Amino acid sequence: MSEQLMTEAAVSLLVERGIAGTTLAGIGERSGYSRGLVTHRFGSKAGLLAHVHDSIAAEWLRRVQGVVGRATGVAALQRVTDALYKFIVDEPKGLRAMYLLRYASIDPSAEYRANVAKLNKAHVRALTRWVEEGQAHGEIAAEVDPGLAAELFASVVDGLLYRWLVNPDIPVKELHGLMRQHIARALRAAQT
Amino acid sequence: MSEQLMTEAAVSLLVERGIAGTTLAGIGERSGYSRGLVTHRFGSKAGLLAHVHDSIAAEWLRRVQGVVGRATGVAALQRVTDALYKFIVDEPKGLRAMYLLRYASIDPSAEYRANVAKLNKAHVRALTRWVEEGQAHGEIAAEVDPGLAAELFASVVDGLLYRWLVNPDIPVKELHGLMRQHIARALRAAQT
DNA sequence: CATAACTTGCTTGCTGCCAGCAAGTAAGAG
DNA sequence: CTCTTACTTGCTGGCAGCAAGCAAGTTATG
Incomplete structure (x- = not known):
C-alpha cells in the first residue's frame, strides 16, 4: 500500500537530508507516486512526520515489551537498555529518523509536540512502575524516589541517543555496558 | 549595535515560535530595522542561528569556568551540574534557545552541524581531563574509564535539558541533587 | 576649506522553492 | 451509470536569499 511505501521513502529521505531537506514532493516521487499524494494522504508535512514518528515508536514499544517481558526492577531497566542497544544495531535508520523527529518536536512550531x-x-510512567515493583520485592532501596529515578533514566537514554546522532562513532556498546552497571548500583544503594 | 539587538530579537523569537516559526524578516523588524538587514549581516539563516548558538555557548562556557575554578575530579563534575542548574534558573530563555538550536543541528541540512x-x-575532553585528575589524586577509582564516564555524564546533561525543553515542569532541582549524588557514588566506587 | 572618491550601514525589489489547497481524472464496485 | 477510492495537476502565498541602490559619514586631494 502507498502509505507504507511513502513512510519508508520518508525515513530514508529524513536520514539522508534531514527534516528541512525533505520535501513532500521528494517523498511522493521517491515512492513512485506524484508530488502531491503525500499532502493529500497525510494532510500536511506535520501530519506525515507525526505518522512516521508514531510508526517507529510503535515498533520500539513492541521491541521493549518483547525484551522486558515480565521482568521488573533492575532487570527490567537493564533490559530496556538492551533493547535500545539492539535497536541501534538492527535499525539505525529508523531510530535515527524517530529521534530526529522527536528532537525537532521541541520546536514550538512543531505540531506533533503534544x-x-x-x-x-x-x-516515564512505565519506568516508574518497574522501579516501584523492584522496591516491593525489596530489591531496590526504599529511599529511591521512583519517579525521579525514572526521569533520570529516561534522560540518559535520550541524551545518549542525541550524542549518537551527532557523532555515530561514540562507543555505544561500552556505554550500554556502563549504563547496565550504573542502574544496578544506583538503585540497590540507598539514597535520600 | 545592531548585531546585539538582532541576536536578542532572535532569541526571543526562537523561544516564542521556534526555528521554523522564526523568520529573518521578523527578527529584523522586531529589532527595529528592515526585513533585509539580518540576511545582509549574517549571510543566511544558518549563519544567524550559528551566531546565536555560539554566543550563548560562550556565555555558558564562561559560567562553567567561573563555577568550577581550579576544582578537579568529583567536585569539578558536581560544579558543572551546579552551573547548569543555575543557568536554568537564571537564563531559561537563553538556554532554551541554545538547546533548541543544538538539537536542531542533528538535522543533516543544518549547516552549523560541524x-x-x-x-x-x-x-567531553574537558570532562575527561577532570576525571583523570581525580584518578591522579586517588579520589576516583582507577577502574573508571575517563572518556566513557565523560561521555555518559555529557549524555545525562543533554538528555536532562531535552526533557526540560519538552516539559519545563520536571523537578529540575531534585534531578540536580540526584545527579550530584550519582556522580560521587559512581566514580568513587570501583568497576570494570 | 571645498569637493570628489570611497566606506559603512541599512533598505527595497525580485526570484525560486516549497507547503498546502482545490479541482480534476481514472478505474473499479455495486 | 453513479459512487468511491486512489492518485495527479495547477495554482497561491510565504519565506530565504540575492542584487542593486540609497544615505550619511570619512578620508583623500588640490
Missing part, C-alpha cells in the same frame, strides 16, 4: 510529550510521559 | 559537533567534543 504527541511526543505524551509519549514521553507514558514511558 | 560547529556543534566540535563543541561537544571539546566539552
Whole structure:
C-alpha cells in the first residue's frame, strides 16, 4: 500500500537530508507516486512526520515489551537498555529518523509536540512502575524516589541517543555496558 | 549595535515560535530595522542561528569556568551540574534557545552541524581531563574509564535539558541533587 | 576649506522553492 | 451509470536569499 511505501521513502529521505531537506514532493516521487499524494494522504508535512514518528515508536514499544517481558526492577531497566542497544544495531535508520523527529518536536512550531510529550510521559510512567515493583520485592532501596529515578533514566537514554546522532562513532556498546552497571548500583544503594 | 539587538530579537523569537516559526524578516523588524538587514549581516539563516548558538555557548562556557575554578575530579563534575542548574534558573530563555538550536543541528541540512559537533567534543575532553585528575589524586577509582564516564555524564546533561525543553515542569532541582549524588557514588566506587 | 572618491550601514525589489489547497481524472464496485 | 477510492495537476502565498541602490559619514586631494 502507498502509505507504507511513502513512510519508508520518508525515513530514508529524513536520514539522508534531514527534516528541512525533505520535501513532500521528494517523498511522493521517491515512492513512485506524484508530488502531491503525500499532502493529500497525510494532510500536511506535520501530519506525515507525526505518522512516521508514531510508526517507529510503535515498533520500539513492541521491541521493549518483547525484551522486558515480565521482568521488573533492575532487570527490567537493564533490559530496556538492551533493547535500545539492539535497536541501534538492527535499525539505525529508523531510530535515527524517530529521534530526529522527536528532537525537532521541541520546536514550538512543531505540531506533533503534544504527541511526543505524551509519549514521553507514558514511558516515564512505565519506568516508574518497574522501579516501584523492584522496591516491593525489596530489591531496590526504599529511599529511591521512583519517579525521579525514572526521569533520570529516561534522560540518559535520550541524551545518549542525541550524542549518537551527532557523532555515530561514540562507543555505544561500552556505554550500554556502563549504563547496565550504573542502574544496578544506583538503585540497590540507598539514597535520600 | 545592531548585531546585539538582532541576536536578542532572535532569541526571543526562537523561544516564542521556534526555528521554523522564526523568520529573518521578523527578527529584523522586531529589532527595529528592515526585513533585509539580518540576511545582509549574517549571510543566511544558518549563519544567524550559528551566531546565536555560539554566543550563548560562550556565555555558558564562561559560567562553567567561573563555577568550577581550579576544582578537579568529583567536585569539578558536581560544579558543572551546579552551573547548569543555575543557568536554568537564571537564563531559561537563553538556554532554551541554545538547546533548541543544538538539537536542531542533528538535522543533516543544518549547516552549523560541524560547529556543534566540535563543541561537544571539546566539552567531553574537558570532562575527561577532570576525571583523570581525580584518578591522579586517588579520589576516583582507577577502574573508571575517563572518556566513557565523560561521555555518559555529557549524555545525562543533554538528555536532562531535552526533557526540560519538552516539559519545563520536571523537578529540575531534585534531578540536580540526584545527579550530584550519582556522580560521587559512581566514580568513587570501583568497576570494570 | 571645498569637493570628489570611497566606506559603512541599512533598505527595497525580485526570484525560486516549497507547503498546502482545490479541482480534476481514472478505474473499479455495486 | 453513479459512487468511491486512489492518485495527479495547477495554482497561491510565504519565506530565504540575492542584487542593486540609497544615505550619511570619512578620508583623500588640490
